[in-house]
Amino acid sequence: MIEFDELENRMVLKLVYYGPAMSGKTTNLLQLHDQLGQKGRGDLMVLDTRDDRTIFFDLLPFFFIAPSGLKIKLKVYTVPGQVKHDATRKAVLQRADGVAFIADSQCAESGNNVASFENLETNLALVGQDIGRIPLVVQFNKRDLRDIVAEEEIRRIWDGTGIPVTTASALGGEGVVETFSLLVRSAYEHLDRRYGLAENHGLSGAEFHDQIVHR
Amino acid sequence: MDSVQSIEFVVGEEKRLVDILNEDEVMPLLQGALQSGLTAAALLDADDLPLWSCGKSTVTFSPAEPGGCQVESCPLHLEGEPVGRLCFALAGDDRLLLKTTATVVAGAVRTIMTANLKRMLTTEIHTRVVNRSYEELLEANRRLSLSEKKYRDLAENLETLVKERTAALERTYAKLIQQEKMASIGHLAAGIAHEINNPLGFILSNLQTLRKYGGRLSEMLAFYRSEVEKGTTAGELRPAAVEKWQTLKLDFLLEDLPELLGQSISGADRVRKIVADLRGFSHIDDADDEKPVDVNAEIDRTLSVLAHEIPPSAMVIREFGTLPSIVARPALLCQAFLNIVRNALQARPEGLVLTIRSEFEEGVVRLVFADNGPGIAGDILNRIFDPFFTTRETGQGMGMGLTVAYDIVTGCGGRIEAESAPGFGASFILTLPAGR
Numbered sequence: 024m025i026e027f028d029e030l031e032n033r034m035v036l037k038l039v040y041y042g043p044a045m046s047g048k049t050t051n052l053l054q055l056h057d058q059l060g061q062k063g064r065g066d067l068m069v070l071d072t073r074d075d076r077t078i079f080f081d082l083l084p085f086f087f088i089a090p091s092g093l094k095i096k097l098k099v100y101t102v103p104g105q106v107k108h109d110a111t112r113k114a115v116l117q118r119a120d121g122v123a124f125i126a127d128s129q130c131a132e133s134g135n136n137v138a139s140f141e142n143l144e145t146n147l148a149l150v151g152q153d154i155g156r157i158p159l160v161v162q163f164n165k166r167d168l169r170d171i172v173a174e175e176e177i178r179r180i181w182d183g184t185g186i187p188v189t190t191a192s193a194l195g196g197e198g199v200v201e202t203f204s205l206l207v208r209s210a211y212e213h214l215d216r217r218y219g220l221a222e223n224h225g226l227s228g229a230e231f232h233d234q235i236v237h238r
Numbered sequence: 239m240d241s242v243q244s245i246e247f248v249v250g251e252e253k254r255l256v257d258i259l260n261e262d263e264v265m266p267l268l269q270g271a272l273q274s275g276l277t278a279a280a281l282l283d284a285d286d287l288p289l290w291s292c293g294k295s296t297v298t299f300s301p302a303e304p305g306g307c308q309v310e311s312c313p314l315h316l317e318g319e320p321v322g323r324l325c326f327a328l329a330g331d332d333r334l335l336l337k338t339t340a341t342v343v344a345g346a347v348r349t350i351m352t353a354n355l356k357r358m359l360t361t362e363i364h365t366r367v368v369n370r371s372y373e374e375l376l377e378a379n380r381r382l383s384l385s386e387k388k389y390r391d392l393a394e395n396l397e398t399l400v401k402e403r404t405a406a407l408e409r410t411y412a413k414l415i416q417q418e419k420m421a422s423i424g425h426l427a428a429g430i431a432h433e434i435n436n437p438l439g440f441i442l443s444n445l446q447t448l449r450k451y452g453g454r455l456s457e458m459l460a461f462y463r464s465e466v467e468k469g470t471t472a473g474e475l476r477p478a479a480v481e482k483w484q485t486l487k488l489d490f491l492l493e494d495l496p497e498l499l500g501q502s503i504s505g506a507d508r509v510r511k512i513v514a515d516l517r518g519f520s521h522i523d524d525a526d527d528e529k530p531v532d533v534n535a536e537i538d539r540t541l542s543v544l545a546h547e548i549p550p551s552a553m554v555i556r557e558f559g560t561l562p563s564i565v566a567r568p569a570l571l572c573q574a575f576l577n578i579v580r581n582a583l584q585a586r587p588e589g590l591v592l593t594i595r596s597e598f599e600e601g602v603v604r605l606v607f608a609d610n611g612p613g614i615a616g617d618i619l620n621r622i623f624d625p626f627f628t629t630r631e632t633g634q635g636m637g638m639g640l641t642v643a644y645d646i647v648t649g650c651g652g653r654i655e656a657e658s659a660p661g662f663g664a665s666f667i668l669t670l671p672a673g674r
Contacts, residue, residue, distance in 0.1 A: 025250040025251065025252070026251070026252060033252075035250065035252055037249075037250050063318055064318050065315060065316075065317040065318025065319070066318075066352065068352070068355065068356055068359070070356060070359060070360050070363075079359070079360055079363045079364070080249070080359075080363065082250075082317075082359070084317030084318045084319075085318055086315075086317065086318035086319035086320075094319070096252070096317060096318070096319055098250045098317065100249065100250070110367040110370050110371055110374075111363060111367050113370075114249050114363060114366050114367060114370070115249045115363075117249060118250070
């Protein structure tokens with residue numbers, strides 16, 4: 024959580040799209056921007072890129088007011104995937120309320136997925152978070168390409184971990200909202216346990232979700 | 239570090255409208271609206287309080303604006319959140335002018351907001367990353383400096399330490415070499431003492447016998463003298479004299495006498511020779527300086543003083559070539575030879591055949607001490623000159639003999655090497671520069 028100002032009755036949340044370089048994090052946000060309804064959704068802010076590679080981050084903000092009057096702002100970020108931007112990744116990851124890990128389904132990228140996931144684990148620990156506790160969704164992107172890891176293989180590896188896994192073809196817009204939807208629900212549960220969103224603010228999980236994820 | 243920085247700045251920290259926009263950017267746009275004919279324009283915050291405004295001050299921009307003004311309002315969003323609105327009022331009925339102007343100004347303000355927010359986010363993250371990288375570099379630098387200092391201290395101390403230890407080691411080494419020499423000399427002295435004692439013993443015994451013989455001869459002579467003084471005639475004297483002669487066993491005495499003297503002289507001669515050898519070997523009469531040395535003679539000297547250590551079963555074959563003299567300290571050279579020969583003697587106590595060959599070729603004197611001992615195993619061949627390396631049982635020398643030989647030979651600019659095929663004896667090859 025970026026900020027919880029009880030005086031101003033305001034909560035600022037952060038979700039982060041993490042993953043190896045070129046796995047489609049920015050594409051996920053672009054698709055969310057295109058597919059989700061305008062109400063409560065801010066503009067997508069794509070900070071400087073070079074050759075279509077994210078240098079800093081992208082930001083897609085959402086805003087709505089809970090029944091209690093609690094103002095909720097949700098900021099969805101991407102991190103730069105390239106290894107050299109680790110300092111930026113750490114800065115963006117700080118105080119995240121949930122992480123979507125966008126993996127590249129191509130067989131050749133398996134190593135990069137693993138390295139990036141390990142990097143996520145390390146960086147989470149560095150900013151005082153535990154990968155076992157933070158709401159986390161893994162998306163295997165680029166399902167439309169050839170030479171990709173088979174879905175059975177993905178299930179075999181990930182099902183035991185309890186981490187929800189989705190598949191997507193972000194360029195075609197498939198699976199993007201589903202991934203985001205899972206992450207938002209997971210983040211709500213986590214926040215509700217801690218801040219009693221339903222009890223104190225009359226904000227149910229469904230409403231939290233629908234305020235953000237709607238066409 | 240993280241906690242401190244997270245207080246300073248977190249990616250995603252909220253921005254207020256007044257952080258994003260400033261008067262210099264907004265006021266010209268509002269004034270532009272007036273210039274195009276509007277009555278009033280203002281930017282209100284989320285609580286509808288004006289941040290910036292211009293034009294007729296009595297305009298409130300409420301939907302039911304008194305004074306016959308038309309009002310147009312354009313909401314402003316920051317990250318999806320409504321943060322205020324732009325309001326425009328026109329006293330008159332040119333609805334199109336009001337709408338168009340409002341749209342243009344609002345569009346401009348929104349563009350400025352987006353651009354500014356983008357710039358701020360970029361700058362912040364950039365600054366943060368740079369700061370963080372800088373701090374990490376500082377920290378890395380600090381740690382490196384620390385460890386560098388540690389290693390430098392260590393290195394400095396190490397140098398002193400190594401110097402001290404080396405000096406101590408050198409002292410110990412020198413002492414050990416000295417001890418080895420002393421032990422070697424002691425060993426030699428013990429053998430030679432025995433060697434001298436032997437002839438000395440029979441010389442003494444002979445002298446004692448000779449003293450008795452002298453007494454008996456004196457007695458015979460005294461008998462003759464007293465008889466002569468008495469005027470006894472030869473005829474009267476003979477029987478008494480013969481009796482006396484026989485009593486004194488002078489026949490045997492006279493027979494034994496030359497043998498005793500001969501033995502004694504040869505014994506004394508042996509002692510003289512041993513002493514001479516020892517003098518020669520130790521070069522006790524020489525100043526301890528380098529001088530021209532006849533290597534063959536020095537080997538002979540060494541073998542002489544070692545004679546008592548060489549068992550009868552051993553055979554020493556000398557194959558001496560003609561050598562030029564070399565410049566060295568002869569006493570040291572003898573010590574080296576002694577240690578090498580003694581090594582061979584210890585290697586094969588019975589049936590040793592030691593061939594000592596000397597030759598001169600290509601400016602160097604080459605000496606080979608080849609024995610028929612058990613030889614030296616390949617894995618220890620390169621260690622036999624190391625201090626304290628010994629294959630002998632404890633108490634049979636401390637492994638310095640060959641080390642001393644090595645030091646002496648290299649000390650006079652030569653080289654010493656060992657060659658061996660186990661089972662076929664060992665050879666020590668010394669090369670010494672001639673006429674150095």
